Amino acid sequence: ADLVGYRFNTVGVSDGISMGTSGMRFSLQSRDLIADSIETTMGAQWYDGLVALPGCDKNMPGCIMAMARLNRPSIMIYGGTIRAGKQPSSGSSLDIVSAFQSYGEFIYDRISEEERKEIVQHSCPGQGACGGMYTANTMATAIEALGMSLPYSSSSPADSKEKMEECVAAGEAIKNLLAKDIKPKDIMTKGAFENAIRMVMMTGGSTNAVLHLIAMSRACQDPDVAITLDDFQRISDVTPFLADLKPSGKYVMEDVQNIGGTPGMIKFLIDNEMFDGDQLTVTGKTHSENLADHPGLTPGQDIIRPLDDPIKKTGHLQIMYGNLCPGGGVAKITGKEGETFTGTARVFDNEQLMMRGLENKEILAGDVVIIRYEGPKGGPGLPEMLTPTSAIVGAGLGDKVALLTDGRFSGGSHGFCIGHITPEAQLGGPIALVKNGDPIRIDARSAQRTIDLLISDEEWEKRRAEWTPPPLRSSQGTLFKYIQCVATASEGCVTDEILDGEPASVQATPKTPAVLELEKKLAELEAKLATQTA
Secondary structure (H helix, E strand, O other): OOOOOOOOOOOOOOHHHHOOOHHHHHHHHHHHHHHHHHHHHHHHHOOOOEEEOOOOOOHHHHHHHHHHHHOOOEEEOOOOEOOOEEOOOOOOEEOHHHHHHHHHHHHOOOOOHHHHHHHHHHOOOOOOEOOOOOHHHHHHHHHHHHOOOOOOOOOOEOOOHHHHHHHHHHHHHHHHHHHHOOOHHHHOOHHHHHHHHHHHHHHOOOOHHHHHHHHHHHOOOOOOOOOOHHHHHHHHOOOOEOEOEOOOOOEOHHHHHOOOHHHHHHHHHHHOOOOOOOOEOOOOOEHHHHOOOOOOOOOOOOOEOOOOOOOEOOOOEEEEEOOOOOOEEEEEOOOOOOOEEEEEEEEEOOHHHHHHHHHOOOOOOOEEEEEOOOOOOOOOOOOEEOHHHHHHHHOOOOOOOEEEEOOEEOOOOOOEEEEEEEOOHHHOOHHHHOOOOOEEEEEOOOOOOEEEEOOOHHHHHHHHHHOOOOOOOOOOHHHHHHHHHOOOHHHOOOOOOOOOOOOOOOOOOOOOOOHHHHHHHHHHHHHHHHHHHO
C-alpha cells in the first residue's frame, strides 16, 4: 500500500492456560494494560494510524479502547477462529469446552480416564481462538458489526486463505482511512454499538460482551455514545436468539464462514430491520454498501434459524436485579435451562473451593451454587470461570443447579449461570451475606429479572452488622494498582475514570425488599382497602 509500517507488541494472557488458576486474576486486567500500552506507544511515537491484530477475548476490546482514546485511523484484524477437533473413537466434534467438561464427566464416573485423555488431546487441532460463540468469537463478530474490522474478519479461520488475504487488504484499507480522515469515533456511534449488541443477541454471544462493549463505548468519552446495562436489556427484549452455535448449540464459527460468514448474518439482520445498515465501517463505506453484492446466507442452512422458529423469541442475555444484586447482574439464559430456579444456597468463597466441593460430590440437584469474592476488587480482576460450569455440566448437573458469582463466566459456559453480580462481596454486597441453606429465588423472565435472597429483615441486619471485609488478595504490583482504580462490573470495569469516593470503612449493603415481600405487602394493603370500602 506504499505505507511504512512499524511493528510493536503488547502483553497477552492466554485464558486457556490461566483458566481455573489464580493466573486468571490477571486476564481482565490485561485488557486495560493492552489499551494503555497501545495508547502509550502510539501517543509517544506519533504514528498516524493503527492496524491491530488481537486474537483473544479481552485483547480485542483492549485494542478498540485504545483506538477510541487515540482517535486516529484504525483497523482491527481478528487473529481468527480455530477449527473444530474430532474424537477418534466416536467421531464426535470437539472444542476447548469439551476438554473442560470431560473433567466433570470423569469425576462423576461418566467416562474413563482414557476417554478423558483422548478428548483433551483432540479438542484443539491447531491455531486460532476458541471455536464456538465464546467470548473471542463473540467480540470479533460484535466488532465487525460495530464497523471496526473488515468484512469476514470475524468468521474466517486463523489458518484460512481468506485470513491471509485480509491481512494484505488491510494496507489499502488503512491508507483509505488516512486519505479520507475517517477516525474510530466517526464509526463508533451509539447506533454502531446497538448494532454490535444485536449481533451478540442474535448469535447467543458471551456475557463478557456486556462488560467489554460498555468499556469500549465509555472509551469514546461521549455520554451520547456510552451504553449501559439498560441498553442491553432493551435490545434483548426485541431481538430473537437464532444461532445454533456452541456452547449451547451444535455448530462452531468455521461453519458460519461456510454459509456466508459474518457479512451474511449482518445482511440477514438488515433485511429483517434489526440492524442499521447506514452505519459507517472501516472500508470507508456503510454496511449496506459493503453488502450490496452479498447473496445472503446459504439457502437451506440450519445454523441461523428463521425468525418464525427461533431458539428463543427474545435475547439470551438478561440483566438481573433484586435484593441479591441491586447493582445488576448478567444472566445467560438460552431457554434450554428454563427461566426460573428456586433452590438453597451452597456457598464457596473462591473458585478452587467450589471445585473441591464438586470433587467431594457436595453439590446436589436443587443447589444455588455461589462463588464469591471473585469480583473486580475481591478477585481481584473479576476472574473468568469455565472450569466450574463445564465440570457441573459434565457431572450431569447442568440443568439441576444454578450458579451465581460476583466474578464472571467464560463465554464457553452454559447452564443457569449469572455473573457480574454487583455490588461484589469484597465491598459488602448482599452476596457476601448468604449462608449455606438460605433459600434463593431466581426469576429470569423478561418481565421480572430478579434474584432474591429470602431471609428476614432481622436476619439480614444481624449478618450485616457481623460482616467485615476480608483482606485484599493483592497488596502490591499490577493487581494492587488495578484494585485501586477499577470500576464495577456494571460499569465495564474501566480503570481510567474518576470513581465515587469509597468510604474509609466498607460496610455490608442494607436489604432491598424481595419481590415476594413486596407482593405480600401489596396484597395486605389491597385487603385493608377492600375492608375499608366494604
